[in-house]
Amino acid sequence: MVEKQFTITDTAGIHARPAAILVNLASKFDSEVNIVHQEKKVNLKSILGVMSLGIAYGTEFKVNIEGTDEEDALRELESMMQKEGLAK
Template identity: 45%
Template sequence: MVEKEVIVKNPHGLHARPAAVFVQKAASFPCKITISKNDKEVDAKSILAVMSLGVEPNEKIILRADGDKEEEALEELIKICENIEM
């Protein structure tokens, strides 16, 4: 299992379009992926779960991946969280 603390730099946080892009990318990996914010952990492959966290710009989240391609998955998802042009 790998985990990384990330500051969401996207000006929209993880709402609507950024959340959809994030979930679509997470679903493309075979490993289990979760997001945690304020001690609440959700499945990163569920759009409703991701949006329920209400991640705003400049908030800290923890991404965890466990299984095949876990490091690659985390790397790609961090890019989405840090993309300020989305």
């Protein structure tokens, strides 16, 4: 399992558009991909789950991934969040 902590840098937080981008990217991987925020853990492949967290600007969250392609999944998710200005 791999895990990394991020901080939201987008002033709008994780709203519909970035949530959809995250879900679409996470869905490409076979590994189990979860996002953890304030002790709540949801499947990053579920847009409703991601939106239910209400992650706002400046908030910290973790992504944990377990499976055969976990390293690739973490690398691509991190790259996408930085490129979109969503999190660092």
